[in-house]
Amino acid sequence: MKPEQLVDEAIAIATRAGNRIREIYLAGDFERVVKSDNTPVTSADLAANQIILDGLKALTPHIPILSEEAADIPLSERADWPCYWLVDPLDGTGEFIAGSGDFSVIIALVEHNRPVMGVVYVPMTGVCYYAVAGLGAYKRSGGMEVRITSRQIDGASEPSLRLAVSRRQDPQSVLKLFHQPRHCELVVMGGAALKSCLVAEGRADCYVRVGPTGEWDTGAAQIIIEEAGGQLMDIELQPLSYNERDTFENPNFIVVGSPNLEWDKILIGE
Structure with missing residues (x-):
């Protein structure tokens, strides 16, 4: 089927x-x-x-x-x-x-x-x-x-980002990953999949996950965000793959609603 x-x-x-x-x-x-x-x-x-x-x-x-x-x-x-x-x-x-x-x-x-x-x-x-x-x-x-559909951003005209973060997460732990003075509006939500869905429906522009997750946390979210016009990628900006390793642990990843932005330049160290 x-x-x-x-x-x-x-x-x-x-x-x-x-x-x-x-x-x-x-x-x-x-x-x-x-x-x-x-x-x-x-x-x-x-x-x-x-x-x-x-x-x-x-x-x-x-x-x-x-x-x-x-x-x-x-x-x-x-x-x-x-x-x-x-x-x-x-x-x-x-x-x-x-x-x-x-x-x-x-x-x-x-x-x-x-x-x-x-x-x-x-x-x-x-x-x-x-x-x-x-x-x-x-x-x-x-x-x-x-x-x-995810929100598509023209980087030249939209200097701010809506960033999905966890309820019990220190926002600075995520904000420090971005170049300043880009302004970030925080959208608070628990659960990795739900934050990804916020990006998919355009309520947030980005979700950065630093820390352990399993492949089961991202599988559905990945196809939802991709079909909505965004991407779920590792820190090398490559889509996650599944069932290829002994471990089920994902790398750190980023969910973005507007893939046309230069995320390699937005993220610190790129």
Whole structure:
């Protein structure tokens, strides 16, 4: 089946998982443990993960699934996968625990090391961002669907940037990466995928991630931002690739809405 034939069911699966996360969040009754990589996981992560695994296995039993909560698959086994599902059942577990509501369900379809379809569902608002390669990026909210595009900037006429940052992040840790006196307006949001979607829909111009993330954090966001007219790139300004290394850890990356800007000159040290 083609990605466009799978996207509606992927959205439905993400919605079911998101509804379960929302139930657990509102009840305030969840278990929390720390994984071996020192990141938290909750009973909401695990419940959502099971819903997604069951749904995707029923939808496409022939397509393997790689999830953050079931990632113990060696490269020797997955290197030959031409296509697979890439899942983060709860992106923003820290936000979930803190009670901010800025968390999402992520499902991406990857073919030949590149995302070709992505879904980001926000349980606390019911908003869903999605994209299919070659068919654009969209936002569903309140029973309506609109095509989204990133903000294209003329560097000569627009001296300021809207920068997406985390709630608990020191803005200076990001601002110091940019040449001054370029003015940066801060747009605060939790969760890597949600900040990327802010760029995709033009509410932010840039999101710089310095620190650990996994491939499941960026797969859906990458195809959404690309279809919206932007790019998700490493610090060498190259698109991220998937399922090519023993580790799932991403390099530091930048999400930009306007690829025509000279980002190699905007970023310090380039």
